[in-house]
Amino acid sequence: MPPRAALMNLLTQLRGLFEPVLAPHAGDPGKLADYLGMIRPAANPDHGDYQANFAMPLAKATGKKPPELAKEVVAALPANDLVESATVAGPGFINLKLKSDFLAAAVRGVATDPRLGVPPADPPKRYVIDYSSPNVAKPLHVGHLRSTIIGDALARVLRFQGHTVVTDNHLGDWGTQFGMLIYGYRNFLDQAAYEADPVRELARLYVHVRNQFKQGDDEDEGPTDDPVKKACQEETAKLHAGDPANLALWNQFMPHCLAEVQAIYDRLGILPFDFEHGESFYNPMLQGVVDDLIATGTAAVSQGAVVVPNAAGKVPTTPEELKKEEPPAIVRKRDGAFTYTTSDLATVRYRVEHFRPDAMLYVVDFRQALHFKTFFAQARRMGYDRVELTHISFGSVLGENRRPFATRSGGVPELGRLIDEAVQLGLAKYEESYESRKASGHDVPDLTDAVKRDIAEAVGVGAIKYGDLSQNRTSDYVFSYDKMLATEGNTATYMQYAYARCCAIFRKENVDPARFRSDPPAVVLAEPAERALALQLLRFPEAVDAAAADYLPHLVTGYLWDLAKSYSVFFESCPVLKAPSPELRDSRLLLVDLVARVIRQALDLLGIRVVERM
RNA sequence: GCGCCCGUAGCUCAACUGGAUAGAGCACCCGCCUUCUAAGCGGGUGGUUGCGGGUUCGAGUCCCGCCGGGCGUACCA
Structure with a gap:
């Protein structure tokens, strides 16, 4: 067995050494932790291995002179086999050099440790991490890269620490893109190609239909005068209404769509997800979420939509308020359709009930910051206030021209x-x-x-x-x-x-x-x-x-x-x-x-x- | 209009969340292969941290005001 000490990290040990000496000076325990936190790796190797910066603020609090306090603390350090020298420098920095013998023994200890010195999390927590979340009806593109690999890395890090991590891929499997696939299947299918390689043919159909849209138009919902887009929206609406033929096609497409996404995950070395509960999975729960919000009085009807308040707890209505305040979040649109806020609220409820997490992490790009702010506030109002809700925000991938990364032709790179x-x-x-x-x-x-x-x-x-x-x-x-x-x-x-x-x-x-x-x-x-x-x-x-x-x-x-x-x-x-x-x-x-x-x-x-x- | 984020060496980025002389890589200059992989190593040039105030022992970091940029601002997700 290696010495127990070798399995703790160096900082923890150094802090442990200073703790009893610092405690009488620090006053309350919260402060003590702050001061101990000021022991850190040396910024400059010339100053030693680690440095302690607590003497200045601590001296101020106690009315002493920083260098004198630092010397006092150093002198009071208990005998140990860890610190070679602790010298006071400048306005009261304590420079720490560790004993080489100690380092040698510690390294030897780590050599026998499968965890390479990383202590198991104590206590281990339960995390749900939501990342990647692609629209599965179309090929993964560069926009999915960061969420996917950052989320995967965080899952790996937290698991390595010994936490329980539930990874959940909130697939976009119920949106307009499927209307596009259905429309494409009905009108442009190459049957032989589909039988030979369904994934490839579906990808082709998606792009083909997409290209029929008017220039500059996107796939968003909403009124359109584009006949093709309109037809796609109608197919989507039929799917959502439970039309058997469209539902059958959806069921037929899904495995192929998932296979396409999975091929990229495999290549990128993304860990298998524990769950891939997409929009279609939560769809049946959305009405219930809205009903509950209405029943409890949290939701209000505004301009024909059902909304929940913004993070400040308000539903702005007058023009002045609308200008200054953040908007509320819509949970049911005027046309009766639900939104991603509804879906996210359903997701929180489902995850809390099924996974009992301590924390839920959403690895989503920074542009959705306002959505998460509003949605988290609402989740807390609904009683989910003991679970950490964190938006793991990230920036954009840019091209060499500092504009959002695009192919030469202007498309989004696959x-x-x-x-x-x-x-x-x-x-x-x-x-x-x-x-x-x-x-x-x-x-x-x-x-x-x-x-x-x-x-x-x-x-x-x-x-x-x-x-x-x-x-x-x-x-x-x-x-x-x-x-x-x-x-x-x-x-x-x-x-x-x-x-x-x-x-x-x-x-x-x-x-x-x-x-x-x-x-x-x-x-x-x-x-x-x-x-x-x-x-x-x-x-x-x-x-x-x-x-x-x-x-x-x-x-x-x-x-x-x-x-x-x-x-x-x-x-x-x-x-x-x-x-x-x-x-x-x-x-x-x-x-x-x-x-x-x-x-x-x-x-x-x-x-x-x-x-x-x- | 309001809100969030950003501005650090010619370029791409760090800076352990308020600590010492702001660090790396690329590019540029100089040097190192009869010893385990030179996809390597060593050295050098290069900075008013966008600008101006403030807070304090100490500010790239916190506060205020400008300038410049990105994003968001209820029926897309």
Whole structure:
């Protein structure tokens, strides 16, 4: 058994060390937690490994001088085997350097831990995550990318922490798009093509019908003078009214539509959803939701529609109010149809009853912020006020021209094509790199075409996902193959390459890594690069915690970048197989194995594959 | 009109939510392959954090006002 301490993250341990010393100064426990929170990784490595910034505010609260208080606290720290030095600097910063022996022992402990030092969540919570949510009647496009991969990454991170996560894909399976498919099927079907490849033919029909719409018109509901669009809306209305023929077609189409979406999910490495309860699933419940809202007096009739109040609890009616106030949310339109607010309210009720979650996360782009604000407020009014409701908002994917990403012809790029392109470029990169490395006499593995294609797939798909996940999700980002497929910098390729270099060491002399996990040798941290790498390895739990706490996957990529850089430095300066002594060789092999495991695990949290050779 | 978000190096982005001298990558310049993959490593140039006030020991971060941009503003989702 590794020492218990090794399974806690470094920050937690440091805070634990300061807690008893700080408690008498801090006053109430809430403040204490704030002050402990001011212990953090050093911003500048010259200042040590960690730094504590609580002395300034604490001194202010107690009327002391910050440096003196800092010195007092340092002097009162209990004896421990963790901190090498704690020095007071500047206006009262405490710079902390950890003992190398401690780091070495901790790394050795982590080596035996399948969780790589990440403590199980305590207590574990139940999450429902709603993401991807495509219209299944048409091909996935770039607009679905972020929700899908951010949601998938969050599900992976929270599950890895030990939480229970229910993933639910709120499919758009009941909208106008199905009227379009039905209309297309009735009027433009190529029967032979449909029998041969129904998915492809349905996709063709969708595009074909879409192209019949007048220029500039969209698929939205609402009055139209476009005859084709009108016909599609009528087919949709018949479907919703329960028309047997249309319903039969819908049932016939659905498996094919789902298969098409699933093919993309498979390629992107998206975990299977626990549920795919789409609009059609909630449709029967909508009337009941509205009835209840009316019965309880929460809903009001306004301008012929049934509405619920805005987040401020008001239903603006006069022109002045309408100008200033946020609008109410419509739960039943004048024409009797329900809206996505109705559906979302039904969904909350269903999920609370069936899953009993502590939190529900909606991974949806930022433009729907107002909808979620209004809808969450209403859900709380309905008594769902003990469940965390969070809109995991994200920015737009832009083209190189900083406008919403589009194809040259102006259309919305299909996801499948984007992946194809990235994979093809990934393959070209590989060939290029292979040639240049070979020309310089490097020991590049010769690979079969099948293996190369596999590498290209991992690199290409990884590039798209990492390129996205490495951005702060709240900001827009520019979709650029050049940037995401770069071999330098904070990219998937760099991480995958670092992983492959780890594998190469073990492969070279056919070393079995099992021993480093079950019966780890002593770890020696003599070189600066070894120490820095060990510290980085031990920070993995911090990164996972931080990413989960604010639902920010880019904190995992930031960590990976630091780790992989540390490894590259180590790789350059510390021979492993030809280490100066057998002890050092063993120690370094352990480090390399652990680096490989952490990189693989961290990439897995992002849903990105590794390959053994590149 | 009102509301939300954004503005950081030539470009693309960080900055652990108020901490020390604002960091990376690309691009540009210089250097490193008879030792495990050079898709690598080291060094250098580059900043009035849109502008102006304020809050305080300390502001890219918080507050106010401008300028510029994106998005949203009841019957699409």
